[in-house]
Amino acid sequence: MPAPGRNNAGRGVKRTKEEKQQAKATMKRLFSDIFKNYPVHLILVVVFIITSVLANVQGTLFTQTLIDSYITPMLKDGSHDFGPLLDAIRRVAAFYIIGILSTYLYNLLMIYVNQGMLKRMRDAMFTHMESLPVRYFDTHAHGDIMSCYTNDIDTLRQMISQSIPQIINASFTLVAVLISMIYLSPILTLITLGMTVVMIFVTGKAASLSGRFYTQQQSDLGELNGDIEEMMNGQKVVKVFNHEEQAIEDFDKLNEALYHSAANANGYANILGPINNQLGNVSYVLVAVAGGAMAISGFSGLTLGKLASFLTFNKSFNMPIQQVSQQLNFIVMAMAGARRIFALLDEEPETDEGYVTLVNAKEENGKLTETPERTGEWAWRHEHQADHTVDYRRLEGHVVMEDVNFGYVPDKQVLYDINLYAKPGQKVAFVGATGAGKTTITNLINRFYDVEDGKIRYDGININKIKKPDLRRSLGIVLQDTHLFTGTVAENIRYGKLDATDEEVREAAKLANADGFINHLKNGYDTVLKGDGANLSTGQRQLLAIARAAIADPPVLILDEATSSIDTRTERIVQEGMDHLMAGRTTFVIAHRLSTIRNSDVIMVLDQGHIIERGNHEELMAKQGKYYQLYTGRIVNA
């Protein structure tokens, strides 16, 4: 489950110089992305915005014309000829219709741009994410990755759909009004602009105050949400320890802090509007007073009619400035979101320099040849890079490790000089304490991570030469943490082989001994699993994971604690299925239960990254070393 809001912590709007620069770069990239994908849309949007601004200005001017050019003259000469007025109204109506149409059209176009860009971004993010190496997921908090899909995309939606058109619109309105104002009276324009500066200054102050509290609010919210998450997940422990009072006390402290920062952040954001509004009125009064004085004294040729028009423009000049100032916060937030999205998109994808592929094969006259149909037999298609000759090698499951060294991070080696030989069909077990490096070895075989030093050969081929998808397709894996997907039980089993028939699904489930409990589910194989199979027990989920591996029918199996959550009695039932599954396959088993590994062909005892003992059960017991110690530990201690 994504933790709502938890990742908002500390994502405020206060910015340092460096952040500003980053934001600039992000903005450039985002806008060029948008423009590249929707050039025609955007050009049309600008055109329609200009038409709508012009049509609107026509509308504002109409009241003046109506009075000055029609009503007043008619009143003066007492004529009752409404003909010219009707014409004027028709003309204005035409302008209005153009205005409405262009407004509608640019909004409609922006919807396509907005939703299209969001879809593009989501898809790009997901596709890219799927291509990233496992290392990325191991080193990044899952909540942070998820918030790219939720919070960050959301801020972009706000920005593209609202901020961009509003800012374009506001800029053109500003320019149009400014030109008209200068034409009417440069001096009054200066007064208006002077007040605008004051306005920008004051709102800037309030906005930065609001911004500071906003940052505070986000970090308080993050802390409170963290506490909520921890307490809700631990609610049963709270009950058991009578810890309710203490929990409430801690919660109240955080809750109170959030109240203060939220009240202030929203409060200061709320007052931006009224401040702008009233400063606008002050500007109006100043212009009226100064203009009145000028008109009366006849200074600089300002007429009364011009002053009246100027006052209208003074009003409509302040509107767009207010709009832009309201959008600024959104843009800053959207840039932070876009930066995180781009960071994900810029991650290096998993590289694959392999060229050996896995193909269906059949044997003709003792010679292995490639065939398009599914034969159940597989071969490695090895095209030699030197002379481009192709040879085929049967997929058998022969795995060899030679002097393998590995560490997840440069200074911390996890595996030392690992040598390992698994013949086709053999069962190889790893035992050892947590952190001894058991899982790491399996991580290397399917190339979730690459070895630093040494070689791993698969049927005699260095696994670095095998294409990763083909390599992984030949390996079946059942992990300690079983992950299931939203969908039916059958779909989850079919994950191992997408074109499996219902019959095959049932067979696989039977093999894993999962058929029994599946039939007891409400809708059997069509039961929908939700939230990683939360409606199943851990043991049942493991059985499904085994069935999923069984249906894929791979020559090599990796079982990483696959039966750890199944109780010993049930495990014996599963074991039967597992034995069926393992028959004829090379199998790597990690388990802490002896019953699971006792019948292995080879048991490797790992200790701090070294293989310290190897052999089968009898050999190791005879050796009376570490394995013997572990194995007989119960008797000594009990």
Place this chain on the structure above:
Amino acid sequence: MRDIVKNIKGYWAVSILTPIAMLVEVAMEMILPGLMAGIIDDGVNKGNQTVILQDGGWMLLVAVVGLAAGVAGGLFGARASAGLAKNLRGSMFRKIQTYSFENIDRFESSSLITRLTTDVTNVQNAYMMLLRMGMRAPASMIVALVMSFAVSRQMAMIYVYALIFLVVIIGIMLPVISRMFQKVFKKYDAMNESAQENVSAIRVVKAYVREDYENQKFQKKSADIYKNFLKVEKIMTLIMPVMMGTVYVCILLLSWNGAKLIVGGSLQTGELVQLLTYCMSILMSLMMFAMVAMMILMSMASVQRISEVLEEKPAIENPENPVMEIKDGSIDFDHVNFSYLRNDNYVLSDIDLHIKSGETIGIIGGTGSSKSTLVSLISRLYDVSTGAVKVGGVDVRNYDLEKLRDSVSVVLQQNLLFSGTIYDNLRWGDKNATDEECQRAAELACADEFINRFPDGYNTMISQGGTNVSGGQRQRLCIARALLKKPKVLILDDSTSAVDTSTDAKIRKAFREEIPGTTKLIIAQRISSVQDADRIVVMDEGRINGIGTHDELLQTNAIYRDVYESQAGGSGDFDEKEED
């Protein structure tokens, strides 16, 4: 809804002042057009500087009052809504603290988290909108309408028709849009779930080479959102042109009829200008009102979900005149039947079990044999369906809950630690425990050996959920925490499964020697964890299958023998042997 109103407590003053301040602001806004008209008609047009100065002065005053009202409204509104949010969170959190396990199971913690966070934020935003705009918008609309009627009844009727037209349109569109949005949000959830699954299950995806398959799955969901979002936004974009069109038709009708009336002598030019100014505020207010309605409509689902939390009845409550003292650690199950849901099949059937104070009882059985359920009845985490559970000879339902749970200490299977130091975590067991007492408990639980190896020792910070210590270490810290309660009954629910066999044995030895008077119930998968208990209970499908010592059960009980043989020869656990 009632639950929401109740939680305005403490913020009624600001909640009432906000709309009042907004009304003052509206009033000032309504006075302005008259003053502006005055400046133009009587000042500028007549060249009268005194009028300009006078009206300008009035305008400044109005602006200052308007500013004060606007700022007050903004600040109060934020305070009121943040206050409501705080109260709602507080009430829910308090309520949840009274929940029994049954209630917690029903809600699930992830859903409780969403209700405490996202849902509260939704209500907070809607409430602020309601306070600031809910009154302001209709008020400015009504004032403007009344003023228009005062100027000219005939002309004002144009607004009435326009309003009726828009109300009908919005009334039709609003529910449609809100329904469509809900649908889009559901699709969003589905898509996020898909992304979430891929993030956490990336190893499975890669192991099965299903990247392309997942890409297709995701893109289908993403395209679905695109389609649905486009649909709802297309409808939303229609609102603006309809609204603009109405405004323009009004202006043109006013101009045409106004001109006729003026020429006919029944209307003044200034009055026409005034009417035109009201046009914008009437229709803008309507739009604003529609937006408020929309937000409230969409927050209703959140209100509903919050109410559910607040109105949930705790399944277990403290009895009247509770028994405050627990005599000893004896436990009696008298013919107990239990099911999690009413009228469901019993998961425990006819349990009749009597445990003496100080006895050590092992409990063994397969998954789903209701071992955990059995012990959870002792500290009254759930109540029996029929029969009775007694501790110290008294029915647990008669005890004070806090006293009972202090005496019966359970180490849950879900071994969870909390963010804070090791000391902080241990003191969950006893708030006033001294450092020495904490260390003593840790010693008993064999946790001291690894704690002392941490550079910060007992002051080592544990991260949320205790993820920075290993499973076995976490289990031992949980045992130490439970020991600090100095309980009369100690229950370990599979609490040493990740601890290696010899440490497990050491812990049991410490129990035997250091707290002999405490009744101990040990649930385990490993035979070695229970075989030295005074008696062992074998559970199977919610029934007691056998009771006896290790040797007796080996003779008489098939299941026990079966489990023993499957583990025979080895303890079955190589993990956690090394702690460094």
